[in-house]
Every structure is written in structure tokens, then in C-alpha cells.
Amino acid sequence: MSGEIQFKVYESSVDPARTPGRMPTVLLLGPWHAGTQSLALNLSEEGYQVVLVDTAPNSASLNALRTRPAESDRYVADDDLRNTDGWSEAVNLIALIDAHLSGGWNKYTALITFGLQQQDADVVLALHTESFKRGGLSACVAYGLLLTKDQVLEAVGRARDYPLLVHVPESDTELISALVEAAKRGDIPQDALPFHPELAHFKASLGPVKPKTVSIFTYTSIGVDEDAAIWGCAFPFSHHTKDFAFPSTTSQVSEAHRSTAHRSAAAMSYSRTVALLKSTMGPRFPLEQLWDQHTYFEFATRDSAKTMSAMVAQPYVNHVACLTGGAGFTQLARFYEHHFTSVSPPDTQLVPISRTIGADRIIDEMVFSCTHTTMIDYFLPGVPPTGRKLRIPMVGIVNLRGDKLAYESLYWDQANALVQLGLLDPVKSSLHPGTTLPIAGDEVAQKILHPYGVPSNELMPNWPESQGKSIPAVTAKDP
Secondary structure, eight states: OTTTSOEEEEOOOSOGGGSSSOOOEEEEEEOOSHHHHHHHHHHHHHTOEEEEEEOOTTOHHHHHHHSOOSOTTSSOOOHHHHTSHHHHHHHHHHHHHHHHSTTSSOSSEEEEEESOBGGGTTHHHHHHHHTGGGTOOSEEEEESOBOOHHHHHHHHHTTTSSOEEEEEETTOHHHHHHHHHHHHHTSSOGGGSOOBTTBOOOOOOOSSOOOOSEEEEEETTOOTTSOHHHHTTOOOSSTTTHHHHSOOTTSSSOGGGOOHHHHHHHHHHHHHHHHHHHHHHOOOOOHHHHHHHHHIIIIISOOHHHHHHTEEEEEEEEETTTTEEEESHHHHHHHHHHHTTTTSOTTOEEEEEEEEEOSSEEEEEEEEEEEOOSOOTTTSTTOOOOOOEEEEEEEEEEEEETTEEEEEEEEEOHHHHHHHTTSOOTTTTOSSTTOOOOOOSTHHHHHHHOTTTSOSSTTOTTGGGGTTOOOTTOOOOOO
16 A cells, blocks of 8 residues: 555654664645645754655545455444545554664654645544554644534534644634634633634733643634645745745746745744644754754854854844854855854853743843954954944844754844944934934943933933823823
8 A cells, every 4th residue: 555655754854873773753644735845844954754655636645545344344443434535544654664774663743734625534533543542643734624524513613632733824714713703612721722812811820831622723814725744834934945945936836836925824833833843742952952052152162163063954143133154064164254253342242131942942131242352253244443342232033943953043132232333323324404314322332231220211212202191091100
């Protein structure tokens, strides 16, 4: 049977020496195209062994999966489930995995589906049932369900056995309304759904954190009939998926089929999917230590080779304010070697203010300071040293894929830096006489370090006009 099923195994690209055992498996069911194949590569960099199986509608591969197994008594299931296409698919998938993966079915296995059809709705339950004695399903992620409302509600109700994550277009109002009503009845937790005006009873939980059994996320500007394997795979932040997210005009699928909304949905849903996979199966690496190691190589040892060794094969760095950095190994290695590690002023410091740690990323708020004694290519390209002190707030968003840094976006206010260096003046630099540019100098960093010590709204000329006016809906009184 497996000879008729189109599939490919993507082994984990994480160093096996860094893991205590077999890496988790992700079974990916979707149409066979560049998007799903690129997504599989991404997940392999996260540390997963990925099995991509072609389940495109009307494909020979899907028809083969639906074929009744010859040895139907080999697995145990209830009679009703045995009579479904989903059960046949599950048994055939388990047989395929046993035949082609070393060790067979993995006790840590998650299922990801794209556009699951009504006819195949039982494949999730059947997979879990048939593999239960060997670990079952650790989690299920569904993109763009093509099921009936009753089938979706039934699937959500079964999420006690394995966590369920569902990604659907916000435009699927019929399904969302049904889920809201189910939450109002208490059939599913209210916090399983995104914010809805009819679900405004927010409650805290106490005690140890318990994993959510079901999570449903919606995505704006995605049509209800749009192919989930398009918008779910248009991930813009990876070398593997970039060509699918930004296809050339000469490709079979034109740019008109990819929009900013598609790329946004793919980016958001990917992080949420990885968060579920990591929480239920791993691998979970110490993201903070990995990021701090990277910055140690950048600023302490100033070793570009070690900096690159801590990154995925094709990373990117984007210093947003001045478009410096690099995309891909060759360009980024050149950037670090000749325009970053060797050009930072000797007294460069990064003072941490806050750090937010997610499942696949770190967000650092910090203050960068130095004396501008060198030409800092990555920060002030083309600007000769001024000898002035510089202190500016920065926000860095760092994504880690598996045990490697995948990309970094660094944000700061370039106008703030130029004011401190005497290269920009709030009054003289304005092209409109009488207009003062709303930019500040060192006060910006002071405000971050001491939020109560620097006045707010000093750049608003009309701020005094609101003094003493009514403030609606405010009950708290100043001391």
C-alpha cells in the first residue's frame, strides 16, 4: 500500500548529541507542493522528524490512503470507526510509519492537517485509537477545516484525549458563531476562543499551569474558501519558505495568490503551532542561554565564526532603522566579519530592561550605549565618528529554531540617535518653517530607565490645553 502513497521523510537537523533520545515526529497531511515541503523543512530545523504525506483532494495518494487495509483485524477499534475512510487512512498511515521510520511509531507524535475534508474527519480519532498503546497522538493541529459544524464541535469535544489547535479564517462566521454558542453553554472553555464580545467573562486560574485542551485562532482578511495549504504555508521568515511566500511572477502561482494577510496568518499560526508541539512533545531548548551565547560571541569575544555557528544554515538579521544585516549565510557571515564584530566602539554596552520569552522567540528591551569613536557600519552606516556619547533604547525580536538562532529584527529610533550625535536638529532640520520635529535626545533613554523621572508629553504643543478637562470612565484618584 505504501508504494502508492506519496510521502517524504524529513529527518531532524538538530544535532542528536543535544537530545536525550529520539526526536518527536510530526505527521503532516496536506497537498504535495512547495509550501508543505518547505514547512516540513522548517519543522525539521525545529528538531522534528517530519513525515509529509500527500492528501490533495482527488489525488492518487489520498485514494490509496482511503483503501481498506488487507489485514483489518490487526488493529483494534470500535465497529463504527472501522467503517470510515478515516480509520482506513489511520491504519495505512501507521503501517507506512512502521515500515519507513526507524523505531516505527513514535510515542511522541503530533498530527498536522491542511483542509481536512468531511470524508476524512475520523482520521484523527482513528490515529489516536489505533496507536494508543504505543503513545497515541500527543497533539493535533488543524488548518482550515472543511468539516461540518457538527464534525468540528465533535472534534473539539474530543480534545480531552489530546490537545487540539485549530487555525481558521475569521471570515468563517458560521463556524465561529457555533463555537461561541458552545462556549456560552459551557461545552468548551471560553478561553479556547479568541476574544468575542459575547465572551467577556475573563477569569484567572490558580495553581500549576495546566495545558489547554483546545485552542482556536482566527485570522483576518482570509476568505472562508481560501486554501489553508496556501495561507498556512506562506511563512515569510525562512529561507525554506520564502519562495512560496513571495513567488515570482513567472511561477505557476502568481503573486496575486499571496497577500500580506496570507503571510501574516502563516507567521502567527506557525508560532502557535510550534508552541503546542514544544509543550506536548519537545524539544525544548534553553532559549535564553542560546541567545545570550550569541550576543557573547557578538560583543564579548567579537568572533564572527562562532556567531554564525550559533545560527541556522540560512539565517537573516535585519536592523530595521537602516536596513543593515544580511539574508542567507554568505551575506550575513560577511556582514558579521567585516561590518559588525570589528567595528563596535570599545565601550559599547547593552543594558537589559525587560525580556519576554516565548515558545520560539525572545523579545529584549534594552538600552544601547557607546561613545561614537568608530564608524559603526551596522548602526550608523557612512557616518564618520563624532566622538559624542550615545544612548538609545532598542527592541530586539529574536527567533530560535531548534537550538539555533534563525532570525533577528532589531528596532530603534534613528532620529533619536542622530539628534544625540548632532546630525539632526528638531528645529533646523524641519523642511517646514515654524514646525519643530517631535524628536528628542538622551531623554528617550532616560525615560526608559526612569519612567517616572522624565515628564511625558513634552513634545505635544497642545498638551497644556487638556489640563482640567473631564476624563470619562476614570474612577481611580491620584494620591
